[in-house]
Amino acid sequence: xxxxxxxxxxxxxxxxxxxxxxxxxxxxxxxxxxxxxxxxxxxxxxxxxxxxxxxxxxxxxxxxxxxxxxxxxxxxxxxxxxxxxxxxxxxxxxxxxxxxxxxxxxxxxxxxxxxxxxxxxxxxxxxxxxxxxxxxxxxxxxxxxxxxxxxxxxxxxxxxxxxxxxxxxxxxxxxxxxxxxxxxxxxxxxxxxxxxxxxxxxxxxxxxxxxxxxxxxxxxxxxxxxxxxxxxxxxxxxxxxxxxxxxxxxxxxxxxxxxxxxxxxxxxxxxxxxxxxxxxxxxxxxxxxxxxx
Amino acid sequence: xxxxxxxxxxxxxxxxxxxxxxxxxxxxxxxxxxxxxxxxxxxxxxxxxxxxxxxxxxxxxxxxxxxxxxxxxxxxxxxxxxxxxxxxxxxxxxxxxxxxxxxxxxxxxxxxxxxxxxxxxxxxxxxxxxxxxxxxxxxxxxxxxxxxxxxxxxxxxxxxxxxxxxxxxxxxxxxxxxxxxxxxxxxxxxxxxxxxxxxxxxxxxxxxxxxxxxxxxxxxxxxxxxxxxxxxxxxxxxxxxxxxxxxxxxxxxxxxxxxxxxxxxxxxxxxxxxxxxxxx
Amino acid sequence: xxxxxxxxxxxxxxxxxxxxxxxxxxxxxxxxxxxxxxxxxxxxxxxxxxxxxxxxxxxxxxxxxxxxxxxxxxxxxxxxxxxxxxxxxxxxxxxxxxxxxxxxxxxxxxxxxxxxxxxxxxxxxxxxxxxxxxxxxxxxxxxxxxxxxxxxxxxxxxxxxxxxxxxxxxxxxxxxxxxxxxxxxxxxxxxxxxxxxxxxxxxxxxxxxxxxxxxxxxxxxxxxxxxxxxxxxxxxxxxxxxxxxxxxxxxxxxxxxxxxxxxxxxxxxxxxxxxxxxxxxxxxxxxxxxxxxxxxxxxxxxxxxxxxxxxxxxxxxxxxxxxxxxxxxxxxxxxxxxxxxxxxxxxxxxxxx
Numbered sequence: 001x002x003x004x005x006x007x008x009x010x011x012x013x014x015x016x017x018x019x020x021x022x023x024x025x026x027x028x029x030x031x032x033x034x035x036x037x038x039x040x041x042x043x044x045x046x047x048x049x050x051x052x053x054x055x056x057x058x059x060x061x062x063x064x065x066x067x068x069x070x071x072x073x074x075x076x077x078x079x080x081x082x083x084x085x086x087x088x089x090x091x092x093x094x095x096x097x098x099x100x101x102x103x104x105x106x107x108x109x110x111x112x113x114x115x116x117x118x119x120x121x122x123x124x125x126x127x128x129x130x131x132x133x134x135x136x137x138x139x140x141x142x143x144x145x146x147x148x149x150x151x152x153x154x155x156x157x158x159x160x161x162x163x164x165x166x167x168x169x170x171x172x173x174x175x176x177x178x179x180x181x182x183x184x185x186x187x188x189x190x191x192x193x194x195x196x197x198x199x200x201x202x203x204x205x206x207x208x209x210x211x212x213x214x215x216x217x218x219x220x221x222x223x224x225x226x227x228x229x230x231x232x233x234x235x236x237x238x239x240x241x242x243x244x245x246x247x248x249x250x251x252x253x254x255x256x257x258x259x260x261x262x263x264x265x266x267x268x269x270x271x272x273x274x275x276x277x278x279x280x281x282x283x284x285x286x287x288x289x290x291x292x293x
Numbered sequence: 294x295x296x297x298x299x300x301x302x303x304x305x306x307x308x309x310x311x312x313x314x315x316x317x318x319x320x321x322x323x324x325x326x327x328x329x330x331x332x333x334x335x336x337x338x339x340x341x342x343x344x345x346x347x348x349x350x351x352x353x354x355x356x357x358x359x360x361x362x363x364x365x366x367x368x369x370x371x372x373x374x375x376x377x378x379x380x381x382x383x384x385x386x387x388x389x390x391x392x393x394x395x396x397x398x399x400x401x402x403x404x405x406x407x408x409x410x411x412x413x414x415x416x417x418x419x420x421x422x423x424x425x426x427x428x429x430x431x432x433x434x435x436x437x438x439x440x441x442x443x444x445x446x447x448x449x450x451x452x453x454x455x456x457x458x459x460x461x462x463x464x465x466x467x468x469x470x471x472x473x474x475x476x477x478x479x480x481x482x483x484x485x486x487x488x489x490x491x492x493x494x495x496x497x498x499x500x501x502x503x504x505x506x507x508x509x510x511x512x513x514x515x516x517x518x519x520x521x522x523x524x525x526x527x528x529x530x531x532x533x534x535x536x537x538x539x540x541x542x543x544x545x546x547x548x549x550x551x552x553x554x555x556x557x558x559x560x561x562x563x564x565x566x567x568x569x570x571x572x573x
Numbered sequence: 574x575x576x577x578x579x580x581x582x583x584x585x586x587x588x589x590x591x592x593x594x595x596x597x598x599x600x601x602x603x604x605x606x607x608x609x610x611x612x613x614x615x616x617x618x619x620x621x622x623x624x625x626x627x628x629x630x631x632x633x634x635x636x637x638x639x640x641x642x643x644x645x646x647x648x649x650x651x652x653x654x655x656x657x658x659x660x661x662x663x664x665x666x667x668x669x670x671x672x673x674x675x676x677x678x679x680x681x682x683x684x685x686x687x688x689x690x691x692x693x694x695x696x697x698x699x700x701x702x703x704x705x706x707x708x709x710x711x712x713x714x715x716x717x718x719x720x721x722x723x724x725x726x727x728x729x730x731x732x733x734x735x736x737x738x739x740x741x742x743x744x745x746x747x748x749x750x751x752x753x754x755x756x757x758x759x760x761x762x763x764x765x766x767x768x769x770x771x772x773x774x775x776x777x778x779x780x781x782x783x784x785x786x787x788x789x790x791x792x793x794x795x796x797x798x799x800x801x802x803x804x805x806x807x808x809x810x811x812x813x814x815x816x817x818x819x820x821x822x823x824x825x826x827x828x829x830x831x832x833x834x835x836x837x838x839x840x841x842x843x844x845x846x847x848x849x850x851x852x853x854x855x856x857x858x859x860x861x862x863x864x865x866x867x868x869x870x871x872x873x874x875x876x877x878x879x880x881x882x883x884x885x886x887x888x889x890x891x892x893x894x895x896x897x898x899x900x901x902x903x904x905x906x907x908x909x910x911x912x913x914x915x916x917x918x919x920x921x922x923x924x925x926x
Contacts, residue, residue, distance in 0.1 A: 004644070005397070011475040012398035015388040022385060022444050027411055030422035037422065044421070045428055093313030096306065105313065107558060108321040114554040114561070115324075115547045116504040116522040122543035123327040126536055132339045134326055166320070171565060178566050198305065220569060227417045230506045234526055248417045248507075255421045256511065268418040279413035463658035466625050471672030471719075472646030481671070485662040 034272070038265035044255050048262055055266035064242065065267065068250035071157065075228055075246060078161035080221045087169050087217065088210070091176030092202075106177070113170035121234040124163045125150070150235045153243045160231050160244075167231075168224070172217045179213030180206070215289070219282045226275055247271045331355070331540035338537045354541035363528070364545060367521040371549075374439045374509070374520060375502040382446045382498050383491065390453025391479050395465065411447045417507060424511055434518045439509050443502055448568045449494050455567075456490050457483055493564035496557050500550045521546045575636030575649075575726035575759060576601045577622065582631035582641075584621060591617050593783050594631070599727075599761065604753050606770040607763045609780035610806070616731060618780070619763045623652050623729050636726050646675075651720035652729040656736065657712050659704040659719075665691075666700040669719045683722075690721040693755075710741050717752070727759040734769060746772060767807055771795070779803050796912075801920035804847050810877060812914075813853065813888045815846045819915065828884040830862035832908055836915050836923045844915040847922075850877060852912035853890040855898060860905030864888070866898055880904060 038055055042048025059065045094105055112120065128135050130148040139146055149155045183206065191205055229248035236244045245253070247267060255264035330338050331354055333347040358364050392398070393405055416423075423442040424433075432438030460483060468478045484491070509520045516528055525542040554561050577599040584592040592614050599605050607615040620626040622633065624645030633641040640648045659668050666687055673683045691697045694714045704712055713733065720728050730749075734742045750773050753760055764770055770777050771791045779786045779794060779802075787799035798804035804812050817826040820841040824832045838844065855878055864880040867887075876896035880888050890906050892898060913925040 008396050008475070009398040012392045012396040012401075015392040015396070015479075016404065018385045019389040019450075022381075022441075023407070023411070025426070026423065026442050027414070027419075027445050030419045030426060031414065033422045033425070034419060045425055090313070090316065093309060093316070096310055096313070103558070105317045106562075107555070108317040110562070111321060111324060111551065111554065114500060114504075114550050116550065117506045118522050118526040119543045119547040121526060122539055123323045126327060126330060126540060127323045129536070132341075132536065134343060137341075137343050166323075171569075174562055174565055175569050216569065223415075227415045229417060237526075248420075251418065251420065252511075255424070261421055261425070264421050268421060272415060272418040275415045275418075276413050461656060461658070463654045463656050464660065466645075467652070467654055467658035467660075468671075469625070469645045470623065470650075470652050472675040473671070474675075477675060482660055486660070488662070 034265050034268055037261055038269045040262045042261045043259045044261040044264075046261075051262065055263050056270075058263070059266060059270065064245060064250060064253075067243070068245040068247050068267075071244065072226060072228065072246045074157050075161055075164075075232075076222060076225045078158055079164050079225050080218060082161070083165040083169060083221055084172060084214065084218050086165055087172030088176050088214065090169065091173045091180060092206075094173065095177055095180045106173070109173050110170035112167050115167070117167070117230040118234065120163065120167045121231065124166075125235070128159065151239050153240065156235070156239070156244050160235055163235075164225070164228070164231055168221070172221065175213055175217050175220075176210070179210050183209050212289075215286065219286075222282075223275060223278060226271070226278065327540050328544055331537050331544050333537055335535055335537050354535075354538045355545070357538055358542045358545060362542070363517055363519075363524065364521065364542060366517050367519050367524040368545075370436065370439075370518060371503055371520040371522065373436050374443075375499050377436060378440045378443045378502040379495050379498045381440065382444055382449055383495050385444070386446065386449035386494075387453050387484065387491070388479075390450050391457055391483060393450070394454045394457035395478075395483070396475070408447045408450055411445060416442065416445055420507065420511060423508065427512055432512075434513055434515050438512045439520065442508050443505060446498065446501075449498065452490065452494060452564075452567050453487075456487050460486060489560075490564075490567070492557075493560040493567070496553055496560050497564040497568065500553060500561070503550050576634070577636075577727055577759060577761070578632075578634040579618075579622075580632040580634065582618075582621065582628055582633060584617065584626065584629045591783050592621065595785055597778065597785065597788065599759060601759055602757050604750075604760045604762065604773060604775045606774035606777050607761065607780060608767060608770040608777050608806075609765065609786075611765060613780040614783040615763045615765075615780045619729055619731055619761060622648075622727075622761065623650055624648050625652075646672075649723075649726040650729055651723045651725040651727075652731065653716045653720050653733045655732045657704075657716040657733075659712055659715055661704050664701050664703055665696065665707070665715050665718075668704070668715055669722045672719070672723055686722040686724070687718075690718040693721065693752075694718050709737055710745065713737065713745060717749075721756075725758075727761060730760065730762040732764055733762075734764070734766070749773060767809070771807075779806065781806075797924050798914065798922055800922055801845065801847070801916040804914060804916070804922060808849055810850050810889050812847045812849050814916075815848075815882075815886055815888065816843065817846055818843045824913075824915070826862065826882070826884075827886060828862060828864075828882040830882075832861050832913075833910055834913050834915065835910070835926050836913060837926065838915055838917070838923050842917070844917055847914040847916055848908055848912060850889040850891050851875075852909035853888060854907050854909070855890050855892040855896065855904050856907040858905065860907040862908075863903060863905045866900050866902045866904055869896070869898055869900055871896070878904065880906065 039050060039052060040048035041051050041054075090109060094102060094109065097105055127133050128149050130136065130146060130151075136146050147155055149159045187205060187209075188201070191201055196204070227248055228246050229252065232244055232246050232249055233241075233252070241249070248271065251264050251267045251271070254260045254267060329345070329347060332350055332352070333344075334349055334351050334353070337344065337348055389408075393401065419442070427433055427438040427441060430438070432441065464482055464486070465478060468482050473481065504522060506522055510523045510527070513519050513523065516524065519527065525539070525546050579595050579597040582592060582595045583590070595618065607618060609615045617626055621628050624640075624643060628641040631641070632639060635648055635650065660671065663671065669687045669690060670683045673686065687700070688697075691700055694717060696711065696714055696718065699707065699711060699715070704715065707715065716733070734745055737745060746769060753773075762769075762773065774791060776788060776790055777794050778788050781802050787794055787803045789797075789799075794803055794807055798807060801814075805814070815826050817824045818841070819834065819836070819838055822833060822835060824834045824844065824846050826832065826846070832846070834846070862882060864882040866878055867881055868879040870877040870879070871894075874894045876892040876894060876898070878890045878892050878896070878898055880890055882888060888906070890904075898904060911925050915923045
């Protein structure tokens with residue numbers, strides 16, 4: 001293709017200028033500033049003294065950081081694998097349906113994903129309400145003792161994980177459905193001519209062919225759930241936020257409640273590194289898997 | 294395969310389908326329950342037994358929410374910021390996607406790597422410095438301040454790049470033979486040829502923006518500047534502990550995005566699968 | 574309408590030469606076909622004229638104007654693409670008008686040209702449709718219309734019929750030939766289909782391996798191919814090639830048969846004898862050679878007989894439509910020696926006088 005290099009560079013520059021301005025301002029600069037801030041004792045707004053790695057070393061023995069870190073890990077464990085599993089089972093069920101029926105059922109599963117977190121919070125806060133929640137009537141019927149779910153530390157994380165799975169599952173279901181549709185019908189037809197039973201069909205054909213999507217869904221969920229804040233914050237209002245602390249919540253507390261910008265930035269950098277390492281590891285694993293194929 | 298084993302398999306299949314339907318209904322039940330509760334008078338809401346349909350259907354909580362609270366104001370804030378974020382994200386991302394896909398220029402590869410890198414960076418960790426930045430710019434409690442950090446949306450750029458990559462080279466060459474300059478090629482050929490993906494991306498960007506919680510929650514301290522997603526949870530005094538009123542406000546907050554989804558179901562699902570890197 | 578001259582034109586992709594010092598003069602109003610197998614450089618050459626590929630070296634003159642450095646839009650040529658490249662979001666009218674509006678032509682003039690082109694191509698009724706609402710043949714015509722409205726110095730066609738089904742291809746071929754006669758404009762047409770080349774062109778440019786093998790009228794390239802490549806590429810079924818040695822006005826083939834050949838080759842040596850199937854006849858009695866029939870193809874008006882000579886070399890002969898020859902038969906073959914060609918080891922051709 002004949003190209004006018006100088007003109008093309010000029011056009012490209014015009015096209016990417018707005019993007020560069022926005023990314024410079026909202027992405028590159030804040031990232032650099034965050035790392036910088038984490039080495040100072042600055043308040044949220046205003047200058048501070050350089051303190052080296054102090055903010056980081058202090059994290060090591062801190063009880064609140066410990067809680068936040070392990071709660072986040074606990075929440076990830078409770079939500080990622082179960083969420084992926086539930087989504088896959090539902091997708092397999094939905095994929096059996098056809099036409100309008102499928103569209104309708106899919107919409108029922110997908111609708112929660114579309115809702116803002118505060119709506120999800122209101123719905124489940126009401127459904128699981130200690131006094132009037134419909135779930136408690138069900139507990140009564142089954143003879144289970146009522147529990148103030150979001151006020152009890154043991155119940156809090158599992159319940160938030162449950163609500164999160166309910167909220168975000170639609171997204172994973174959608175990806176699984178796309179993966180299932182990509183499996184050619186001929187493969188199933190060939191397999192049924194080979195007298196393959198239902199379970200063998202799933203184990204030997206669907207599951208292996210669906211594996212790339214499963215890996216994708218798990219990774220997306222993992223990276224997403226490491227950054228949990230909204231649900232935990234909302235459900236712990238009026239409860240015991242210090243026991244339910246997660247990493248982003250802790251950043252928020254240090255920065256916006258305790259007005260300690262530097263110390264908050266150190267936590268942010270730690271989380272930043274965790275997410276980046278997980279992303280990079282996952283990227284490499286995927287590349288490895290691809291090459292093995 | 295014998296006739297009886299075939300029937301058995303059909304039976305198993307039927308049970309699976311039935312289970313799927315039951316789970317689907319249970320899945321959506323909390324939404325239904327929230328809506329129904331919001332249509333009951335407060336004294337019916339707290340009755341100690343399950344009532345799947347209101348005995349007295351009332352809209353009083355909606356009327357209350359719309360007239361006695363700032364929800365109208367929050368609606369305007371949400372619409373303005375979501376529409377603003379959508380327009381800015383879509384337009385800048387389309388331009389960059391086009392440049393990356395169709396033009397050769399120095400530093401093209403580093404730019405692409407920067408965008409891929411921004412995928413990995415959790416914006417939640419940037420809240421401190423976003424706050425400092427927006428505060429220093431004097432944009433706290435403004436629409437612009439709410440919008441600004443929401444403009445990091447590399448997925449939109451990548452989807453655009455992929456779509457422009459897929460346009461056969463012939464079209465570009467035909468346009469060049471037709472004396473069209475770069476901007477005309479973009480705006481008269483490539484952009485209209487990809488209206489579908491633009492619509493899809495715009496709808497989900499709007500939904501994402503409408504639903505964003507953490508940043509609008511931080512960037513706004515004045516109740517009259519809150520977005521609806523933040524407002525309905527932060528200003529509980531306005532409702533007291535009247536469950537039905539709270540639920541009515543929640544229904545109002547979720548309504549626009551739910552409608553957007555129900556009206557453009559196919560577009561939304563297309564954009565969501567695209568954003569995950571799967572060709573829809 | 575204009576003359577196009579390529580003067581020692583070359584191009585490389587990296588270190589690979591894809592067009593090597595091509596000289597070619599296309600007369601004004603001429604219909605020239607670039608014919609060659611894929612990878613021969615024929616499309617590249619066309620795209621170099623269009624301006625879609627750079628010309629690394631040499632000069633390109635379009636209507637006397639040096640054009641090798643001009644951008645595509647300013648070369649005053651129009652191109653019809655293989656996949657048509659009709660803008661899917663524009664109506665037929667807008668598709669045709671797009672290029673004219675880009676050079677800010679006045680609206681009434683644009684409309685006049687679109688109407689004229691539509692009338693000429695008999696698609697007045699389709700002007701407000703979109704490409705997706707058209708059949709393959711109609712899209713083809715819109716693509717041509719988009720070229721016509723520009724009133725270019727030359728039309729460039731890049732394998733424009735390859736996406737049509739067989740029947741439509743034959744009809745469109747005739748339409749294109751008619752269009753050329755009516756418009757009397759310079760046309761350059763790239764194809765790998767020799768039927769298209771033979772039926773439509775004034776002259777054929779045969780390319781192979783980034784070089785021009787031969788330039789000539791369809792009958793010239795058919796009856797007097799300049800090289801072994803052209804001889805084998807043109808004609809279907811293709812020419813028979815038999816190895817042998819030439820001495821004193823006769824070829825001795827590997828099966829021992831001697832065939833008189835009045836060919837002015839420079840010296841006695843081993844050559845390949847080339848002869849088209851229609852010049853090899855199944856005959857009664859003694860022929861020039863004989864062999865065993867392997868396959869018989871009845872084509873109606875004639876019959877193709879695939880024969881193996883005693884040394885194992887294969888040859889296709891022709892017989893009448895009602896041939897009684899059966900596989901397994903021994904048949905005698907007679908060569909029409911006025912249609913003999915000899916090729917030396919470098920592929921150079923000599924023709925029977």
